[in-house]
Amino acid sequence: MNKKEIHDAITKALLNRFKTAELAAKQAHQAATGDESVAENKYDTFGLEASYLAHGQSQRVIECEQDWLLFSKKALHLHRIDHPVTLWTLVELEALNSALSEKKYFFISPCAGGLSVEVSEKSIFSVTASSPVGKALIGKVVDDEVCLTKNGHQVAYEITSIQ
Template sequence: MNKAHLHALIIAKLEADLHTAQVALQTAYEAATHEENVAENKYDTLGLEAGYLAHGQSRRVAEIEQALAAYRNLPLRDFDAQQGIQLSALVLLESDSGHRRQLFLGPDGAGLKVQFGDAEIMTITPRSPMGQSLLGKAPGDVVLVNGQESEVIAVS
């Protein structure tokens, strides 16, 4: 599997998410500052609510920008059996029930999903329980997260 291509897909997804969040921020800002939303009495809270929404959207934009910068500066490393799974590893896991999933251990943006060929790959971070349990592991090792065992099948 070509990790450089996967890396580019993750960056493209983050860029698309950033654009969407910026549009939502602009819309919320315009609603918060529109002259028709000026409160006429203490019960008229439309402008205040729009302001809270704009604040939340601005935080979301900042989070995506941070994740995007982290991925743009992420060096892609080949798997080193001595170090085990580290940042930028692409991991294939199989549960006891035979369910397989692919994870990319990235610096930020946990939960982001990208379609890579026929596979859906989800990003996780070393701060997550799954990321913590994977660090240092190698193919054949078993990880336990939330009471569920999964075997590391492959790492690249």
């Protein structure tokens, strides 16, 4: 698995999220300032609601831009195999006690938790260090066992690779 490809895929997904947020903010702003937002009576709150939405969308644009810039400017480095999991590492897990060879891939990120990207027909999940999965992985090394919740059940995994 190529860590650079994964980093690039996450960066591209964050750029797409940023552009979508910009478009939504522009549309919300137009709705808030358009002729139809002028109140017809004291009970007409469409304009007020549209302005709240526009403000929220503009805040979302700022957050999305910060996430994208953080990823796009980060110099990628390979992680030494004997070092524990930290931020900016890619972790490969394999399920223990499973008939299937189930593998999971997590990218430990300072932002964009919950984002999923497809690289080489594999799903890579971005998790933050403060998430339950991030907390379980931070500080672990190759061959360590971690338990993660899957569909309400605890599943044991072994860390097979750290990049």
